[in-house]
Amino acid sequence: MESLQALSKNRRTKIIRPPAGIPPEEEISEHGKAVSEAEYREKYYNHPVFSYEWNNGYLEEKTGTDHGGFLMYRWLLGILDPFLTVNPGAQITGLDIGFRLDFPGGNSIRKPDMGVIRKDNPVQIGLTDFSYSGTFDLCTEIISNLSPKEIRRDTVHKKREYRGSGVKEYYILDPRGYETAFYRLDESGIYRDIIPENGDIIRSRVLPGFQFRINDLYRQPAMTELAGDSVYKSYVMREYQAEKRKAELEKQKVGKLAEKLKALGISTEEIEKFCNPA
Numbered sequence: 001m002e003s004l005q006a007l008s009k010n011r012r013t014k015i016i017r018p019p020a021g022i023p024p025e026e027e028i029s030e031h032g033k034a035v036s037e038a039e040y041r042e043k044y045y046n047h048p049v050f051s052y053e054w055n056n057g058y059l060e061e062k063t064g065t066d067h068g069g070f071l072m073y074r075w076l077l078g079i080l081d082p083f084l085t086v087n088p089g090a091q092i093t094g095l096d097i098g099f100r101l102d103f104p105g106g107n108s109i110r111k112p113d114m115g116v117i118r119k120d121n122p123v124q125i126g127l128t129d130f131s132y133s134g135t136f137d138l139c140t141e142i143i144s145n146l147s148p149k150e151i152r153r154d155t156v157h158k159k160r161e162y163r164g165s166g167v168k169e170y171y172i173l174d175p176r177g178y179e180t181a182f183y184r185l186d187e188s189g190i191y192r193d194i195i196p197e198n199g200d201i202i203r204s205r206v207l208p209g210f211q212f213r214i215n216d217l218y219r220q221p222a223m224t225e226l227a228g229d230s231v232y233k234s235y236v237m238r239e240y241q242a243e244k245r246k247a248e249l250e251k252q253k254v255g256k257l258a259e260k261l262k263a264l265g266i267s268t269e270e271i272e273k274f275c276n277p278a
Contacts, residue, residue, distance in 0.1 A: 031061040040109065045131065051096055054155075056106040062096075063150055065113075068175030069142040073113060076140070076173070076212070077219040080116075082223075083210050083235040090118045090137070090207060094124060099132040103164025110158060114140035116206060138206045139167050143174040163191045164177055169206045173217065180214065201231060209234065 024246055027049050035044065040054040051062040065073070080092060098111040109131075116138035117125060121133025141154045154172055156268065162170045163185065170183045182202050183191040194202055196214060203211040211231055226232035 030059055033059045035059055053111055054109040056108060061113055063144045063146055065142040065144050066175060071220060072140050072173050072175055072217050075217065079212060081234060086235040086238065087209055090116050091102050093117055093132065098131055099136060101161045101165035103161050108161055112136065112139040113142045118206065135166050138169040140171040140173065143179050145173060145176060151179060159191060169204060
């Protein structure tokens with residue numbers, strides 16, 4: 001008969017570990033998997049590895065953009081933020097905030113790269129909400145350019161879905177410039193191209209007063225440059241503009257005073273000492 005010690009030794013669980021230096025198996029995307037909307041919301045909406053959207057019962061992996069796309073996104077967000085500070089008529093969402101779309105022929109849950117909700121929209125979003133239960137007034141997508149299929153998703157499929165669900169304006173930004181487009185919903189529910197004014201200026205109706213040059217999405221000029229531009233000066237760096245005007249007025253006053261002092265026979269050296277005291 002085996003001793004208790006030997007029996008215990010023979011029944012001891014053997015732990016198998018992977019050889020040193022071999023990484024654990026990577027999680028594989030489930031793009032294309034058929035799931036119900038309830039299962040999508042429970043298991044895939046906030047997936048820890050992949051960003052999934054849901055389209056008519058199937059998962060669609062939302063791919064990221066390249067650095068050029070990020071810079072376009074950051075610049076557009078950078079001018080939207082001061083605009084909404086001056087004109088607080090809407091709020092912006094992003095960071096995988098999704099919303100449900102009902103359109104002719106189906107439904108989906110999309111996560112636009114940027115969504116705008118006007119304050120007169122009957123559905124607002126709360127600070128603790130992970131999704132939006134209304135319809136965005138304006139959506140922006142940054143093209144990934146990973147494949148023709150990815151490009152078609154933004155330029156054809158999402159355009160159809162956003163139009164059918166009533167998104168009033170849709171901006172598509174392409175870092176390479178091929179697919180960049182701006183659409184506005186007309187009275188009959190059809191997306192029409194927003195015609196640039198003066199050949200390059202896009203003016204929003206969803207955000208009255210918000211305007212930008214298409215070329216600036218690629219140039220991404222500094223805010224200090226925009227502050228002196230007639231297209232942006234109504235909302236960009238207004239405090240900076242006020243301080244600059246104040247300094248210019250002070251300079252003009254000093255110049256006029258210096259001319260008066262010269263007329264009274266006071267020397268240039270004395271004027272400089274007066275204007276620039278030690």
